[in-house]
Amino acid sequence: MKSFLIKVFLFSAVFITVVIIISTWITYRLSNNSYYRLDKSVKRIFLGHSHAEAAYSDTIIRNSRNFGQSGESYFYTYQKLQKLLSANPGIQQVFIEFTNNNLDGEMDQWTIESSYLKFHLKKYGHLIIPREKIFLFKKNPVAYMEAVPVNLKFFIDYFRTGADFYYTYADWGSFRASKESKIDSLRSVWSSRKTDYAGASKQLKPSAVHLQTRYNLVFLDSIINYCKNRSVKIVLIRAPQHPEYAGNINDSLFHTVRTKLYPTVPFLDFANFPLTEDCFLDFQHVNQKGSNSLSVILDSLLTQQYPLSF
Amino acid sequence: MLFNSLDYFLFLPLVFILYWFITYKKLAVQNGMLLVMSYVFYGWWDWRFLFLLLFSTLLDYFSGIKIHESENPVRRKFWLVLSIGINLGFLGFFKYYNFFAAEFGALLQQLGFNVNEFTFKIIQIILPVGISFYTFHGLSYIIDIYKKRIPAVYNFVEYALFVSYFPLLVAGPIERATHLLPQLQVPRKFNYHQAVTGLRQILWGLFKKVVIADSCAYYANMIFNNSGDYNGSTLFLGALFFTFQIYGDFSGYSDIALGTSKLFGIELLRNFAFPYFSRDIAEFWRRWHISLSTWFRDYLYIPLGGSKGGKWMKVRNTFAIFLVSGFWHGANWTFIVWGFLNALYFIPLLLSNKNRDHINIVAAGKLLPSVSDVGKIAITFFLTVLAWIFFRSADLTQAWDILTTIFSSSLLQPLQVFPKEPLLLIVFFMLIEWLGREHQFALETFGLKWNRWLRLAFYMVLTVMVFMYSGKEETFIYFQF
Numbered sequence: 207m208k209s210f211l212i213k214v215f216l217f218s219a220v221f222i223t224v225v226i227i228i229s230t231w232i233t234y235r236l237s238n239n240s241y242y243r244l245d246k247s248v249k250r251i252f253l254g255h256s257h258a259e260a261a262y263s264d265t266i267i268r269n270s271r272n273f274g275q276s277g278e279s280y281f282y283t284y285q286k287l288q289k290l291l292s293a294n295p296g297i298q299q300v301f302i303e304f305t306n307n308n309l310d311g312e313m314d315q316w317t318i319e320s321s322y323l324k325f326h327l328k329k330y331g332h333l334i335i336p337r338e339k340i341f342l343f344k345k346n347p348v349a350y351m352e353a354v355p356v357n358l359k360f361f362i363d364y365f366r367t368g369a370d371f372y373y374t375y376a377d378w379g380s381f382r383a384s385k386e387s388k389i390d391s392l393r394s395v396w397s398s399r400k401t402d403y404a405g406a407s408k409q410l411k412p413s414a415v416h417l418q419t420r421y422n423l424v425f426l427d428s429i430i431n432y433c434k435n436r437s438v439k440i441v442l443i444r445a446p447q448h449p450e451y452a453g454n455i456n457d458s459l460f461h462t463v464r465t466k467l468y469p470t471v472p473f474l475d476f477a478n479f480p481l482t483e484d485c486f487l488d489f490q491h492v493n494q495k496g497s498n499s500l501s502v503i504l505d506s507l508l509t510q511q512y513p514l515s516f
Numbered sequence: 517m518l519f520n521s522l523d524y525f526l527f528l529p530l531v532f533i534l535y536w537f538i539t540y541k542k543l544a545v546q547n548g549m550l551l552v553m554s555y556v557f558y559g560w561w562d563w564r565f566l567f568l569l570l571f572s573t574l575l576d577y578f579s580g581i582k583i584h585e586s587e588n589p590v591r592r593k594f595w596l597v598l599s600i601g602i603n604l605g606f607l608g609f610f611k612y613y614n615f616f617a618a619e620f621g622a623l624l625q626q627l628g629f630n631v632n633e634f635t636f637k638i639i640q641i642i643l644p645v646g647i648s649f650y651t652f653h654g655l656s657y658i659i660d661i662y663k664k665r666i667p668a669v670y671n672f673v674e675y676a677l678f679v680s681y682f683p684l685l686v687a688g689p690i691e692r693a694t695h696l697l698p699q700l701q702v703p704r705k706f707n708y709h710q711a712v713t714g715l716r717q718i719l720w721g722l723f724k725k726v727v728i729a730d731s732c733a734y735y736a737n738m739i740f741n742n743s744g745d746y747n748g749s750t751l752f753l754g755a756l757f758f759t760f761q762i763y764g765d766f767s768g769y770s771d772i773a774l775g776t777s778k779l780f781g782i783e784l785l786r787n788f789a790f791p792y793f794s795r796d797i798a799e800f801w802r803r804w805h806i807s808l809s810t811w812f813r814d815y816l817y818i819p820l821g822g823s824k825g826g827k828w829m830k831v832r833n834t835f836a837i838f839l840v841s842g843f844w845h846g847a848n849w850t851f852i853v854w855g856f857l858n859a860l861y862f863i864p865l866l867l868s869n870k871n872r873d874h875i876n877i878v879a880a881g882k883l884l885p886s887v888s889d890v891g892k893i894a895i896t897f898f899l900t901v902l903a904w905i906f907f908r909s910a911d912l913t914q915a916w917d918i919l920t921t922i923f924s925s926s927l928l929q930p931l932q933v934f935p936k937e938p939l940l941l942i943v944f945f946m947l948i949e950w951l952g953r954e955h956q957f958a959l960e961t962f963g964l965k966w967n968r969w970l971r972l973a974f975y976m977v978l979t980v981m982v983f984m985y986s987g988k989e990e991t992f993i994y995f996q997f
Contacts, residue, residue: 207536207706207708209708210706210708210711210712213712214715217972217975217976217979220972220976221976221979221980221983224976224980225980225983228980348522348523351522352522352986355983355984355985355986358984359984359985362984
């Protein structure tokens with residue numbers, strides 16, 4: 207028995223060492239900023255979840271790149287942002303989607319719930335500092351442990367296959383707008399959900415904001431501070447919402463939070479941007495037509511209000 | 517709890533320590549601990565179904581004693597029928613109720629009866645994991661006592677452990693009381709060689725499941741779930757992926773179960789013997805899911821008369837065993853047709869007395885098979901792949917559409933999907949399987965004659981591969997059965 211246990215222990219120790227070596231090698235190789243370098247013309251970046259992903263067309267808005275991605279909480283946006291800015295000193299302006307559902311408790315799940323954690327850690331695991339890794343591990347140890355090999359294999363495959371452009375391979379987010387409009391078919395579904403939102407809103411008071419999301423806004427603070435420390439202009443932005451969007455029932459709370467927590471951060475609010483029905487994919491996302499309309503206006507607005515230096 | 521989960525990799529060392537270091541002094545305590553941990557293992561999935569497992573165990577335990585103690589044939593038969601009836605009743609309710617309700621309702625409607633939605637209500641039933649397996653454990657025990665092959669067990673813990681021993685509880689192998697119970701009734705001694713072999717078998721099982729089956733599953737699912745979008749060659753590739761997926765998945769599970777049990781000094785029945793190297797379908801069925809095939813042989817085929825009667829009797833019994841085997845897998849016509857197709861493959865061999873032509877291991881003692889063996893293996897494999905199409909398809913229409921597309925000119929069109937990585941993995945996997953085919957499992961002696969460091973490096977590569985491909989924690993196909 208003794209011999210068996212010693213051999214099992216030694217084999218496990220060698221295995222753990224091998225994994226650490228592989229992990230270190232991947233982190234080392236990916237620490238090279240050349241992987242993250244963008245075209246020098248990119249001076250503005252858009253970040254956030256699906257609202258940002260669908261709304262801001264980087265083919266229309268000059269000198270911009272949209273890194274919005276569905277299901278992304280501020281925790282992962284923060285990881286992404288740090289690398290983008292450190293590898294691309296030419297980026298002058300960061301636009302972060304800040305909208306009603308960023309206050310929801312659900313956003314915390316977008317950080318730690320198994321499927322979200324595994325999806326994001328696969329791509330950003332090597333960028334996360336130990337203190338934040340411990341945070342994730344404490345919140346969901348099983349998913350975290352399962353995500354580690356997925357992250358390693360993902361990048362071993364990247365190096366092995368000599369895959370294409372890093373951002374395409376790792377899918378750090380991009381402008382994606384649907385051509386569809388599902389407003390009519392969704393109208394009946396959302397009208398029933400509106401009742402739930404109304405019920406929930408009774409309990410939603412400004413002081414209860416941290417009961418809704420416990421750490422999503424903490425990482426928005428980190429994002430803002432990081433940009434400020436690097437002297438990068440940061441702007442909060444809210445994408446258009448359909449007039450019947452039930453998720454904005456917490457709107458007064460939203461404005462209270464914004465003015466109290468981020469009084470010095472500029473806010474571009476397009477929630478009530480005038481768009482026709484066929485400009486929406488659903489009640490909370492614009493489609494390609496809506497995005498085109500918005501992006502044309504936004505491009506001209508940015509040129510006037512936030513000029514770039516070349 | 518899944519064998520390929522993080523939970524299990526914490527659970528197994530814990531049970532190992534409790535087993536060999538804490539409870540080893542007294543057999544009853546050791547068995548009691550194993551029983552409790554087996555219930556924890558099962559309850560991890562859904563604790564409510566522990567009551568069903570316990571009820572089934574108690575029923576068979578008391579029925580076994582009643583049958584054993586009685587000399588009155590009527591009373592003996594009463595307890596036998598009661599036990600079988602209730603066990604199959606549970607199995608039927610959880611697994612087949614909706615199937616029969618829907619099919620019977622449709623039949624009545626076709627016959628002109630007025631059937632409304634309340635006549636045979638379709639209800640949402642969660643199928644308890646492993647019910648088909650532990651029900652069959654209990655049935656074999658009761659039938660063996662009735663046939664006076666074994667005495668009843670009076671120690672409840674021993675019997676309950678026989679039914680719910682965690683390595684085999686949810687997906688077999690389907691054990692026999694004559695094989696497993698005697699091992700549970702005597703103290704076990706730690707055997708270094710057995711434990712090391714067990715670890716090697718666990719490693720190989722994990723490789724089959726995590727690296728092979730889960731890699732193939734991705735493409736098999738993609739192709740089968742969108743079968744209408746693909747040409748014949750790609751659909752055939754999808755069927756090939758499923759063929760290796762189901763083998764890697766199920767035989768991988770069995771290897772982990774057998775390997776785990778070896779760590780506790782308990783040997784389980786072998787369940788797979790390199791079935792894809794079979795030279796005919798009869799050989800395939802002696803090598804695939806052996807514990808189920810032999811169960812049906814002993815408790816269905818032979819009681820029905822086996823091969824003793826005339827040709828008609830042989831054909832009837834063969835169809836019976838294959839159709840029941842298909843239906844055992846699930847309440848869907850696809851499984852029944854899969855069983856029927858295998859019966860069709862098998863019957864010509866049976867009628868021409870060629871069903872036992874290939875008892876020995878293919879190309880035993882040689883590196884390569886003969887050309888004739890290669891041809892036979894290829895034909896058998898091809899027939900098996902075709903049968904798996906029914907097994908994997910959602911319904912008969914889909915299976916038929918896939919088959920008609922495969923057997924059309926589009927079979928000659930270029931592949932629409934050509935993933936190199938899983939194909940290379942399959943080649944590597946089958947190569948090791950071929951080289952190890954004369955043993956209980958491929959890795960049993962593979963590399964043992966190599967330099968120690970080379971051997972360790974090989975095991976390390978396999979371990980790292982398992983680690984790299986893990987994280988998805990895909991469930992095992994046979995859990996649904």
